[in-house]
Amino acid sequence: MASHSLDHALSRQAPTSRTAERYARAAMLLALYALGFVLTHRLAAAWGGHGYYSLWFPAAGLRLALLWRVGARFTLPIALVELAVDLATGAVVVTTPDWPLAVFGAVRPVIAYGVTVFAIRQQLSRRAGRGGALFTAPMPFALASVLAPVAAALAAVPQALLRPDLTGITDVQAMVLSLNAFAIGDLLGVLLVAPPLLWAVDRLSGRQRAPLRAPRMALLMEAAGVLAVGLAIGAGLAWIDLGLQPAPVLVAIAWIGLRSGRVGAWSALLLVAAIVLPISANDMTTPARLQLHLGLATIVVTGYLAGSFADAQARARDDLARRDRLLFQAERLKTLRAMSVAVIHEISQPLSTLSIEARHLHESARDTPPEVAATAALIHAKATQLSDLVRRLRRYGGRAVDEPTPLPISILMESVLALARPELSAAGVGLAVGTVDGDLVVLGQEVELAQALMNLLRNAAQACGAGSEVTLTAAREGTNATLTVLNHCAPDQPPQPGMGVGTLVARAIVEAHGGTLARITDPAGTVRATIALPLIGDRP
Amino acid sequence: MNDPIVHVVDDDPDLGASVARLLRRHGFAAEPFVDPAALLAVYDIAPAHCIVTDVMMGDLDGFAFADRVRAIDDGVAIVFMTAWPTTANAVDSVRRYGGLDYLEKPIDEDRLLAAVTEGVAWSKARRTAHARTANLTPRERQVFDLLVQGHPNKVVADRLGLSPKTVEDHRAAVLAKTGANGLAQLIALTK
Structure with a gap:
């Protein structure tokens, strides 16, 4: 029950206290x-x-x-x-x-x-x-x-x-x-x-949680060498009375930026600034200081832009590779879909006949010997079960596949909730939804991901039945966006093992998007299904 | 035999026969047909109250078949069934093709029976209404058509170039022939 009230607080009472909290944080x-x-x-x-x-x-x-x-x-x-x-x-x-x-x-x-x-x-x-x-x-x-x-x-x-x-x-x-x-x-x-x-x-706010990586030794040595040469040439030029020329260091910094990204570039910049700024502080004529800082600014701008550009290109390359993988997976999924739809169709035709006749057989076998009547009843029950299965399979699959596009989690949730709300309320299952950070954007096929999320919601609703509640929340975890579906069964209603097909389909879709689907069942039978999808970054 | 007539059309002969037997057990005079085109050819001499038809069939699909049956007989109810359900088809089947229901295979028997029962009732009511307006004279039919659109006697008289008195007479004749008890009931006959 404790988690119940927590989630209620999350979805209902939150707005006012959250607004106050936001103002307090802004003031601080x-x-x-x-x-x-x-x-x-x-x-x-x-x-x-x-x-x-x-x-x-x-x-x-x-x-x-x-x-x-x-x-x-x-x-x-x-x-x-x-x-x-x-x-x-x-x-x-x-x-x-x-x-x-x-x-x-x-x-x-x-x-x-x-x-x-x-x-x-x-x-x-x-x-x-x-x-x-x-x-x-x-x-x-x-x-x-x-x-x-x-x-x-x-x-x-x-x-x-x-x-x-x-x-x-x-x-x-x-x-x-x-x-x-x-x-x-x-x-x-x-x-x-x-x-x-x-x-x-x-780092401190937990927005960026990727582990710190030590720079590769070779790269570090290369950067140090290039910078040392640049500084030495600059010092040499000054020694032969050509003044403080920024060009040698500029070339060195640009090289470092392109080779090792903005962390390398910025570290080198800091070093250069640490050399220049004390020289230019206080005891210097203004024109000389301006001259020196102009050179420093040129170096800093070039270095940081080069480093950022190198990082951006690496990132764009990664995004492209991921998109390619996604498209490949989507093709496979499409084939699989087409096959399963065809199979469902082929099965449902004879099954229709079987189902009608089995029921008729069951009904007209009432006065036959018990053994025959039991057999007829069993045939009817299995045919009904099979019919249900085919109907449900059809609902889980069989939609068109679209192109992967940047997809805000908020929009994904909106479209899924439009479908899920009426379905869950018809089943007598409550639905609580947490607030969503509008910055969470993943690369994906909306229809597919909506299907995956919908399947999880259906499973959660089905597991506990009427009177239970399902919670859907979204969050940022490191470089991932997570969507969590949680079911709370009514105390007197033990969870029913759900049909695995929905989860299988959801997992296939999520994994095709480079993400993961984790299901954790606690002893009380509460199932926490979490979809984690890589974010496409819009922040440094 | 007074049982309501239902035609079951499906290119799977086993399923068609099975559905027809199911309907017969529930008091409908149901017959299976494997080929929709063959049914169209004999429909004039064997009209039905309700037709249960598959959507995906060989040469003539369920929707085209429904259009052609309707052209022959607009008093027949149609129920679609399919193994390839899509939302678009479900909407079309009701909106464009006047289907009463759109059933997924494997078929939900209770829903099928409910749909067919409703279809038969609708068909009978419509046929009765047709019968009551069937022996109007051409002039009475013109008056009837305008009256049920809600035009007052004076407008009807103007449109048809008759005197209000004559229109009054036709109106009385229409009411007498159809057994209707006023304008509201007349309008109900056209529904």
């Missing part, structure tokens, strides 16, 4: 963000300059990470938090007559970031799964990381042109310089801070 996130924003702002001060924005602005990384994780709808709350911090620290003052412009100037970058994240996510969902390597994770995040700072810098152009007096920069050349510095600071901040932050958050 924003408070954390405010704190992080203050700290990173302090950190950035060392690389600031008169008339410039900071040339290494980690707060931007914090901002993009948060926006990417919680979505563009948090743009306004984040903007308000930043504004509040700016007001509290005196970075924005509202005593001057131009205060509306100052306020807008403070929230403008956040809005530019929010719009960028929204636009990229929008493109992503529109092309879900078929955008090629450019729209395969982790490319979208890499694009957002590069485009958001650029968008924020561009968004500052109108005000810089119309009211140059506000920033104290009057000629156009200086303005372009200033905006470049702004973009460089944000780019460095975003690309160095956001990726590890998101990674850590995903």
Whole structure:
């Protein structure tokens, strides 16, 4: 009974408490963000300059990470938090007559970031799964990381042109310089801070549970060697008075990114940044620092894009291989289906006759010797059983097979519930459904998967009969989406062993989709059937 | 013999005979037919109240057969049975072909008997209604057709170019001949 009430809470009482919980979590996130924003702002001060924005602005990384994780709808709350911090620290003052412009100037970058994240996510969902390597994770995040700072810098152009007096920069050349510095600071901040932050958050929240893999030694050595050569050539060029040239390190980092993905690229970037940033902090003239950071930003953008692209291609390749396997399995399933439908047809024809005659025989054998009557009754019973079997088999199979497409679990559940609700309520079986994360997307054939899920629901309903309850929930488990069907028998109704055909068909379908179907029966007879299907990733 | 007449059409002779015997045991004068085309050829002299037909048959499928039977006799009820049930066919069989039911093989006997009983009742009611309107004169038939569409006497008179008085007379004749007790019962005859 305990699990009963739990599931009820899950499906019915949840909305209000869950909303409250969501608000509380959002408030906590924003408070954390405010704190992080203050700290990173302090950190950035060392690389600031008169008339410039900071040339290494980690707060931007914090901002993009948060926006990417919680979505563009948090743009306004984040903007308000930043504004509040700016007001509290005196970075924005509202005593001057131009205060509306100052306020807008403070929230403008956040809005530019929010719009960028929204636009990229929008493109992503529109092309879900078929955008090629450019729209395969982790490319979208890499694009957002590069485009958001650029968008924020561009968004500052109108005000810089119309009211140059506000920033104290009057000629156009200086303005372009200033905006470049702004973009460089944000780019460095975003690309160095956001990726590890998101990674850590995903780990801590359990969203990403794939085991950590140690890099291959050979690859590690290769990357270290390439980077060392790049740095050495750079140092050599500086030694012969050619200045700090980014090109050798740029080539090295691009190589590392393409070879070992974004983790390798980012680690190398961190190393380069750890060398450059202390040099450029404080005791450096502003033009020299700008020069140095321009070089660093070029390296960071190239390296991270190369790493992300390599990862995205690897992922696209995997998705393609999976799709091929799916199509192959679908073909096999189709043949199997066609055969079984033909067999069912062939059987049902003579069985119709047999069934009618067996009943007649049974009815007219009442006055015959008991032995004959018993035989007739048995023949009738078996014919009836066989007829039931054929009807049920027909219901389990025999539908067309479609192309595998990206399929949100929420849509799959919707279409299955439309079928299952009336069927279960007609059988007197209750159905409780958990809420579904709209981000769960798998690659599959909707009709097939709906059939698999439907079979499990039917089995669960059949096992306990009228008065029982079936629960359907969906969740994310590591890189899988899981769908769990659970039956609760009424206390006085022991579960009936169900027909295995439904499960067999469901298992064949799920395995054809690269997933698994697990059935666990506890001593009380509760059956927990769990379908696990690999997610197609839209996140880094 | 007064038992209601049922024709069973199935290209599987064993099944057709079996279903016919089943129906005979329940008081229907049922006959099996293996070839729908052969049945159509003799249908004029052997009309039925209800036809139970398979859908998938050799040359002439159940639906086409139903259309052709209906063309000869629109007072016969039709019940489909099939070993290849599909939702699309189930809907078509009722909507487009006026089937009374669509039965999956192996056949649910109780459902078959219920469908046939209902079909026979429907067929008899329809035949009775036909019989009652059968001896109207052509002019009375015209008046009847307009009246059952809900037109008042005046409109009927205008349409047919008659005087309201004449229409009144025809109306009385129609009621007398059909034994109907007012417009509502007249309309019921056309259902």
